[in-house]
Amino acid sequence: MSLTDTEQALYEWQIIAEDFGVEGQGKLKNSTVFISRCGGLGGLVAYELAAAGIGGMVVAHAGDVKHSDLNRQLLMSREGIGKNRMQSITGRLKELNPDLELQGIDQNVGPENVKKLISGVDIIVDCAPLFEERFAMNQRAIELGIPMVECSMYECEAHITSFKPGLTGCLRCLYPEIPPYWTRKFPVFGAVSGMVGCLGAMEVIKIISGLGRPLFGNLLCCDLKTMSFRKNRIFKDPDCSVCGSVPSINQSTKSQA
Numbered sequence: 001m002s003l004t005d006t007e008q009a010l011y012e013w014q015i016i017a018e019d020f021g022v023e024g025q026g027k028l029k030n031s032t033v034f035i036s037r038c039g040g041l042g043g044l045v046a047y048e049l050a051a052a053g054i055g056g057m058v059v060a061h062a063g064d065v066k067h068s069d070l071n072r073q074l075l076m077s078r079e080g081i082g083k084n085r086m087q088s089i090t091g092r093l094k095e096l097n098p099d100l101e102l103q104g105i106d107q108n109v110g111p112e113n114v115k116k117l118i119s120g121v122d123i124i125v126d127c128a129p130l131f132e133e134r135f136a137m138n139q140r141a142i143e144l145g146i147p148m149v150e151c152s153m154y155e156c157e158a159h160i161t162s163f164k165p166g167l168t169g170c171l172r173c174l175y176p177e178i179p180p181y182w183t184r185k186f187p188v189f190g191a192v193s194g195m196v197g198c199l200g201a202m203e204v205i206k207i208i209s210g211l212g213r214p215l216f217g218n219l220l221c222c223d224l225k226t227m228s229f230r231k232n233r234i235f236k237d238p239d240c241s242v243c244g245s246v247p248s249i250n251q252s253t254k255s256q257a
């Protein structure tokens, strides 16, 4: 699919990036991303990808806007308090990019609805706070054979990696079980969730367009208290209950490191 004159003008400043160009922009235009959830972290993934000209987006997030959302959920506003979050999310994204083919789902992902909610997309971005949701998306990514960008944060720390079936392990290789210390409510600075959201959006752009090297086989650990950033190698567990039987594709993760 070629770019229109308007698209050439809208994306001029990224089209001139080396190894991206009109071809990379065209690939973005032809791709659909699934993002769950769409708050302090996923909202930034969605906003950056809408701005970058991705063609299709499915966003999932339940509930109404609360006062306590607004230190980080930048697609929401005080006007929206007490109203449906998805209304704010889709309104803001369409305002930014009216050409975006956008589907908003007023539900959170879980094992019971994941098959229905996630189909016909090219890539998943996991921004969910609960492991039940994260594991459901991980399983679905393996079933569909599509990549998943995995973002998480706690207080001043953020972790991000990308999985690709056959090339890397999966979230279950990293966390075979739900960590016993994990709680629903945890400290969040919007600048930390926003930072890892921007990194997640960049991973999507890279994986779709072929630009640079995605984090396949690497976990980027960021500590914003000390401003330290470290990449750790992570490996596939051959006995993983989710991806253990997925055959390796003929490309070593070492070449991606």
Ligand SMILES: [Zn+2]
Pocket: 169, 170, 171, 172, 173, 174, 236, 237, 240, 241, 242, 243, 244
């Ligand atoms: Zn696995």
